[in-house]
Amino acid sequence: MVWLAAAVLAVLATDALHTRLPPSGGASRQMGFVPDPDLAKVLSLGFGAVLADFYWLQAIQAAGGDVRITPELGDHLGRLIDLVTTLNPRVDHPYRFAAIWMTASEQNVRTANRLLARGIEYHPDEWRNYFYLGFNHFFYLLENDRAAEWLDRASRLPGAPRYLPRLAARLKSESAEIEVAAVFLQEMLNTSQDDVAKEGYRAALDEIEVEQSARLLDGARARFQDRNGRDLRTVEELVAGESAVLRTLPAAEPLALPSALRRGSTWVLDPVSDRIVSTYYGKRYRLHVGESDRQRAEGWAEERRIRERVQGMEGSRGETRHEPSNHDR
């Protein structure tokens, strides 16, 4: 009886102590230690595949839920996916997972591109890796020529959508950027298995849809100016009275929006930018997913130019130190 009481007491005491411990552990979203891939490969003693699975699950834990995509998270995911794909380069989805999540800095995107290139090496017939690489060059790095090259290669692979050659051609002509983005995003939406990423693509597609309507209104506004010799006072003038240039105004909200989320948004002239905007978004669309946008991409490009200029100056001074460029992908 005494033993039983002692056992119950010990269990209760242990449980009480346990509840005082912080709940987060090794598998939490904290950016923990990631071993060197080459060393881990050597020390895996033939168990590389299962070790790769372990770190893949860590990557999912790190990126899952409502987590904010930051350059630090991108770096961490980059290290994890580099480790996963070094331990088992035959994995398939992790390469594209990197492309989806590593978008918060130019370095993130370049690393993701390097990982995608590794994926292409091991899965030369998987068109999606080429497609994602093309998307990164187009969307985040503003490198349309390189994007077109990758799309061109993707289009020759089995299972690739038929529109890819057309998309590549449009990229080369550097026109209709927003339409190209819509096609890219629709394909990413169709092929992605990541629910959070899918939500992001849907949101961007909705915004593009409203932007396309806004561009239609821009055209109508120009015609209105030509016809009446003055600018609009309100957007409604486009459809009202004798000076109307349109029969109806397009929807100011995404068509796919559930009725419960509809706000009865309208088109207005933004007093700051003097542009026609939907009250749903309050601003005009710029090519972006999440926090990355053209401005950021241009910022990255500027940083790169400065870095290259500095490196060039150092090189001309005869310094022997040479860092390999990470812009080759």
Added chain:
Amino acid sequence: MLNSGSRIWPIATNTVREAVRHRLLYTLLFFAVTMIGFSVLIASLSYVEGERIIQDVGLASIRLFSVGIAIFVGIGLIHGEVERRTIYTILAKPVTRSEFLLGKFLGLLLTVWLQLCLMAIAFVAVSVLVGAGLDLGYVAAMLLVGVELMVIVAVATLFSSFTTPMLAAFFTLGIYALGHLSRDLYSLGQASDVPAVKQAATLLYRALPDLESFNLSTQAVHGVAISGAEVGWASLYGVAYSIALLILASFIFHRRDLE
């Protein structure tokens, strides 16, 4: 030769009977089967490639626990007979020390192959339950796990022929680790500018068992084509390496003072 076979076989079957009474065997087998089943839970944490994860974990469990059984059951092979003094009764009969050693080796090998079959059944059952694909690649992978186990049992037999179980376990584990590192050691050595290091690396690569040549798990799981030649050459290599180890073990055991 026939006579020799008739003397080796009873020792082998007796070793199997003895090994299946080993509690450690069941403990490791239990953990292996539990891990194979548990792989379904692990895979549920991933939103993609769950079947691949299940099979990765399943095959890794089979390889890990099989080697554990081979080493920890194998190391006490000779020592137990000497300690119980049953070895003297056996060797008093017209049985040579080599035949005794070979019988012990075969007995343990049959035991680990038997448990390998049980684990493979559990693996196939889980794969079928979750709808994961199975093809001839898995048969090839499993076959080479069997060959790897043969080499490990031969290593354990060699060390148990002249040392204590503790040291035999330590040495066999060391050879297992080095056997999986041998290709990397070779590559590292070849990258060196010092000819002596290169030669030493080559020598080590030739002397150590190349256990990575028996590892086709990843290829099987990813559906990479596995050629018959690859499996055939690796199997022949494993058999040849095991024979060489058994000859060495026999040579040492002949000279061992059992008093």
